[in-house]
Amino acid sequence: MDRLRGLGYNEEVDYIPTRDYSARLHDVFDPDHVPFEKHPVVKVARPLTDQMWSKIESKMIEHVGQVTLRIVRHKRHRLVEARKELALQAWFALRPTLGPTLLVPSPVDILALPRIDHIIESSPEAGVTQQMFEHAINQELEFELVQRFRSVEIEKLAAKIPGVYFPFGSTAERALKLATSVFVCKSHMHFSSNDPDTVAAYEKDHQLPLFYPEFLYHPCNSMRRRASFHGKGEYEKYAIDNNMLLGVDKQYRNCRKGKWSSEELVTHDKARSVVRKILEACGLSASRTTVARLDELDPRLICLKCTYGGKADGERICSVWSWRNAVKHCLKVHWGGAVQWQMILQEDAEKARTLELLEPARRSLPAIKSRPWRCTLCIDTPSDCGRMDMEKLTDHFSESHANHEGQLEEGPHYYRALEAPLPRVLTVKMVPQAVPATVKNDSTPPQKMPRIRITADNGRPRKIRGRLAALRSMPLDIVYELHPKDVLTLARTSKQFRKILLGRASVSIWKSAFSKLPTLPECPPEMSYPAWAHLVFDLDCHVGLFPLASWMVFHLMRVAQMCGLESAKNVVDFILRTNHHEFSVETKSCLIEAKIKFLEKFKKLQDCKEREAFTAKAEDEAEVRVDHGVRCHLWLGKETAKQEAIDAKIRSARKDAIIDELCELGFGEEIDYMSDLESDFLHGAISRPSITLLSNVAAVKKAIPLTKQEWFSIEKKMVNYMKQIRAHMIGEEAPGYTKNYNT
Numbered sequence: 001m002d003r004l005r006g007l008g009y010n011e012e013v014d015y016i017p018t019r020d021y022s023a024r025l026h027d028v029f030d031p032d033h034v035p036f037e038k039h040p041v042v043k044v045a046r047p048l049t050d051q052m053w054s055k056i057e058s059k060m061i062e063h064v065g066q067v068t069l070r071i072v073r074h075k076r077h078r079l080v081e082a083r084k085e086l087a088l089q090a091w092f093a094l095r096p097t098l099g100p101t102l103l104v105p106s107p108v109d110i111l112a113l114p115r116i117d118h119i120i121e122s123s124p125e126a127g128v129t130q131q132m133f134e135h136a137i138n139q140e141l142e143f144e145l146v147q148r149f150r151s152v153e154i155e156k157l158a159a160k161i162p163g164v165y166f167p168f169g170s171t172a173e174r175a176l177k178l179a180t181s182v183f184v185c186k187s188h189m190h191f192s193s194n195d196p197d198t199v200a201a202y203e204k205d206h207q208l209p210l211f212y213p214e215f216l217y218h219p220c221n222s223m224r225r226r227a228s229f230h231g232k233g234e235y236e237k238y239a240i241d242n243n244m245l246l247g248v249d250k251q252y253r254n255c256r257k258g259k260w261s262s263e264e265l266v267t268h269d270k271a272r273s274v275v276r277k278i279l280e281a282c283g284l285s286a287s288r289t290t291v292a293r294l295d296e297l298d299p300r301l302i303c304l305k306c307t308y309g310g311k312a313d314g315e316r317i318c319s320v321w322s323w324r325n326a327v328k329h330c331l332k333v334h335w336g337g338a339v340q341w342q343m344i345l346q347e348d349a350e351k352a353r354t355l356e357l358l359e360p361a362r363r364s365l366p367a368i369k370s371r372p373w374r375c376t377l378c379i380d381t382p383s384d385c386g387r388m389d390m391e392k393l394t395d396h397f398s399e400s401h402a403n404h405e406g407q408l409e410e411g412p413h414y415y416r417a418l419e420a421p422l423p424r425v426l427t428v429k430m431v432p433q434a435v436p437a438t439v440k441n442d443s444t445p446p447q448k449m450p451r452i453r454i455t456a457d458n459g460r461p462r463k464i465r466g467r468l469a470a471l472r473s474m475p476l477d478i479v480y481e482l483h484p485k486d487v488l489t490l491a492r493t494s495k496q497f498r499k500i501l502l503g504r505a506s507v508s509i510w511k512s513a514f515s516k517l518p519t520l521p522e523c524p525p526e527m528s529y530p531a532w533a534h535l536v537f538d539l540d541c542h543v544g545l546f547p548l549a550s551w552m553v554f555h556l557m558r559v560a561q562m563c564g565l566e567s568a569k570n571v572v573d574f575i576l577r578t579n580h581h582e583f584s585v586e587t588k589s590c591l592i593e594a595k596i597k598f599l600e601k602f603k604k605l606q607d608c609k610e611r612e613a614f615t616a617k618a619e620d621e622a623e624v625r626v627d628h629g630v631r632c633h634l635w636l637g638k639e640t641a642k643q644e645a646i647d648a649k650i651r652s653a654r655k656d657a658i659i660d661e662l663c664e665l666g667f668g669e670e671i672d673y674m675s676d677l678e679s680d681f682l683h684g685a686i687s688r689p690s691i692t693l694l695s696n697v698a699a700v701k702k703a704i705p706l707t708k709q710e711w712f713s714i715e716k717k718m719v720n721y722m723k724q725i726r727a728h729m730i731g732e733e734a735p736g737y738t739k740n741y742n743t
Contacts, residue, residue, distance in 0.1 A: 009064050039063060076124070081239060083120045083128050084111055088245045090133035092381050098141075100376045100415040103150050106222040106260045107246060107380055113140055149260075157183075157216070157262050162269070176212050177290045179279065182271040182327075183215040184208065187264040189225060192253045195386065197371075209271040209327055211291045217419040218265065223248060224258030244382060251386040270336030274327050281341035282323075294323055295422070300349040301326050302432065304340040306333075308492055311342050312432040320344065320352045320432065322425050329427075344432040352428055359426040370423040373414045377401060387417045484513040485537040488530060502530055519638070521631040524556060647703035655695065657706040658718065667722040673729055691728050697721060 005013055041056040091110045098104055110116060115136040119128055151172075158172035161181060175181060184207050193199055201208065210218060226241045240246060246257040279286050282299050302311070302318045303326065310316055321329055330339050344352070360367055371387040375396060378384040383400055385392075393414055397404055408414060479487060479501070487509065491501035500506060510529035514520065523532040541560035598618060605611045659671055674694045681693065694700060699714040 077239070079124055080120055081243070084243070085245055086128065086130045087111055087116050087120065087133040088243075090130045090137060092245075093130075094134060094137055095380050096376050098146065100374070100379055100411075101418055102146060103153070103216060104146050105149050107257050108240065108259045109149070110137065112259075113137075113145075115140060153260065153262060154216075157265065160262075160265070160267055162267060176216070177292070178287070179211070179289050179291050179294045180272050180275050180286050181212060182268040182275060183210045183265045184268040184271070185210065185215075185218055185220050185264050186266055187220040189220055189223060189252060189255060192225070192255055194251060194253065195371075207268070207331070209268050209331070210265070211324075213418045214421060215262075215265055217417070219252070219419065220264045221262055222257060222260050223252060223255050226254050226256055247382045248384065249382070250384065257380070270331060271327055274330045274336060274339065275323075277339060278323050278326055278341050282343045298349070298353075299323055299343050300352045301341045301343050303329065303334075304342055305337075309340075311435070312344055312348075313434045314431065317429055317431055319427050319429050320348075321427055322356075324422065325425060325427055342435065345435055348430070348432040352430060352432075355428040355430060356425050359428050363426070365426075368424050368426075370420075372416050372420045372423075374417045375400075376411070376413055376415050387420050479509050480512045482513055483516060484510065484529075484533045487513050488533045488537065491530065520635055521628055524625075524628060527556060650703045650705060651701055654702065654704065654706045655700050658700055658711075659694075661711055661715070662718060662722060665719065665722075667719075667725075670722050670725040670729065674725060691724065692721075 039060075041059055046052070087110065088107055091107055095104070111120070113136075116133060119132055119136060122128065154176060155172045158175045158181075160183075161175060190198055227237060241256060243256070248255050248257060276286050278299075278301060279289055279294075281301060282294075282297070284294070284297075300320045300322060302320060304311065307316065307318055312318060326341065330336060369389055371389045371392070373388050373390065373393050374386070375384065375388075375393065378396075378400065385396055388396060394408065397408065397413070404413070410416070479490070482490070487501060491498050501509065507529065510533070513533075514523065514529070520536070523529055527535070535556060535558065538558075540558065542557045543559055602611060602614060605614055662668075662671060671694075678693050678695060697718075699717055704710070
């Protein structure tokens with residue numbers, strides 16, 4: 001380097017990196033760059049003499065010439081980046097004047113405008129100022145930049161709606177405003193959000209339906225992740241990732257502003273079909289009803305699948321949903337399947353809205369806070385903190401806009417974020433009144449096709465055919481011979497059986513059915529026989545309507561594990577103490593509703609003796625409840641063990657039948673080998689084998705008798721499994737040997 005300085009290359013020598021700390025930057029900036037210390041003539045481990053220098057001088061001068069070119073390019077890149085910062089500052093100054101809720105290009109799109117790009121790429125001698133960029137942006141705005149951008153992007157979004165093409169212009173935007181235009185974001189950028197509520201919402205359901213205008217202003221449209229590694233020659237990407245004015249660190253980690261694009265948005269077909277069913281239940285047209293119109297009506301609905309087809313009748317307790325919660329409920333619980341809905345009366349809807357305001361307190365939950373506001377002065381800038389509530393917005397102005405004085409006003413200082421969902425509403429349970437058949441909405445529902453009466457050749461109605469056709473002509477005395485579970489199932493087959501079997505006059509039928517289970521504890525006095533049968537034999541959760549729920553024998557209810565700890569806290573509260581210690585947690589708890597009723601009656605009593613008598617009576621009732629729960633627990637354990645023994649016999653018979661079928665196919669030697677291997681494993685002679693045992697194969701361990709039809713469906717899989725056993729016996733690995741047959 002001293003000899004190069006002697007030749008006048010001082011600037012080049014100062015630029016040459018002496019360490020590898022900037023090698024990555026130079027690889028991005030110049031992919032053909034060779035670090036000075038890695039040059040073939042420099043890394044030779046010999047002292048430099050005059051004779052050696054005379055041989056390498058021409059090569060070093062050539063290398064320094066390349067460094068000179070890199071210096072020029074580097075200065076040019078730094079000049080361009082400085083001009084881009086001026087252009088962004090000019091855009092940040094003009095952005096609030098366009099209106100905070102207007103859909104406009106992103107800052108990266110502004111840098112790509114022809115007039116802006118011409119100024120950025122002008123010669124180094126040209127003096128570039130921020131006013132020049134402001135003038136160029138104003139010229140673009142005069143040529144309807146925002147209108148052209150909005151029309152093109154809206155047309156692209158509308159074209160994603162399947163089945164219909166919407167032409168350019170306002171027609172496409174009208175289509176996006178429909179309630180049936182539902183999108184979902186397939187990006188995973190939301191998990192990088194600094195907002196814990198956003199992360200929790202997408203962890204709970206990563207396919208949240210987006211309605212108008214939420215999907216139009218969704219953050220994924222204008223934000224991108226920063227690349228963790230930049231390859232050789234990717235200087236443009238490196239520069240935009242490291243531009244501090246494009247950062248969104250206060251909203252999302254390791255993200256930046258990007259070109260506006262709706263590529264991450266796809267139509268949510270299941271949600272669209274659910275909305276169509278809801279509009280049909282409300283008597284609204286799917287081709288005309290917009291999201292704003294549906295929010296204005298704000299109907300309340302009943303899921304007829306959760307009520308097993310039962311509609312509001314003034315007696316049934318039903319879960320009442322808002323239309324947005326109904327969509328999420330159907331997607332989460334019913335997997336977006338075909339679900340019918342019923343809209344309740346307007347009077348009941350008003351009661352439901354009142355109960356929704358009281359529901360957080362009833363569930364002992366904190367008040368629901370919404371964060372619908374954004375700072376107008378920080379829009380599109382790195383200082384943008386995202387959505388805030390009014391308290392946080394006030395703190396933001398005191399910290400970031402200390403020069404501001406006076407009251408905050410909506411519009412000049414803050415605005416409502418259009419990507420923010422409406423405030424969350426909790427679902428309530430109530431008894432809605434029956435809906436008359438003459439009740440209609442403001443729009444005429446589509447006319448139904450007249451029902452065709454199928455008749456026989458003699459003109460009489462054709463008889464109902466099928467497996468359940470004989471139920472109507474069946475003598476009712478047979479019901480007395482049925483199991484309680486069968487009686488409950490029969491009551492759900494038709495309205496006639498429901499009216500008969502769930503009425504008070506059918507108590508003798510239920511008593512006769514339960515008499516066939518002498519070991520089952522008696523029906524509690526606070527429950528009806530159908531409710532007792534539903535609790536004992538049905539596995540549905542009483543909180544979240546999930547299947548396979550556990551029976552809480554001391555509370556006469558079932559709670560699924562999927563409901564989580566919070567749901568359990570909303571149902572059970574620890575208050576009453578008993579002398580039973582085998583079930584120390586569950587026996588010291590009671591339902592919140594029971595606790596509230598107990599405290600209300602207790603507070604009404606003024607006399608100490610009356611309170612003591614009331615408390616003693618409650619303790620006696622608690623003792624009876626716990627005693628009944630212990631007997632139910634013991635009965636449930638015996639029934640479970642009995643059912644497990646029956647399942648074990650069925651599995652054993654199924655395994656023997658499968659072995660017989662495999663032996664007929666010529667796999668007797670493999671069966672003997674697996675029997676010896678399984679016996680050695682069960683007696684501890686060997687460790688866990690490297691291949692799935694026959695008893696652990698999913699097709700073998702089912703507790704279902706083997707029929708010819710089922711053997712036909714699993715024969716191919718079992719033959720492949722036997723071939724793997726044969727390969728294992730001879731010590732060779734056949735194709736697909738690592739396949740797991742335990743699933």
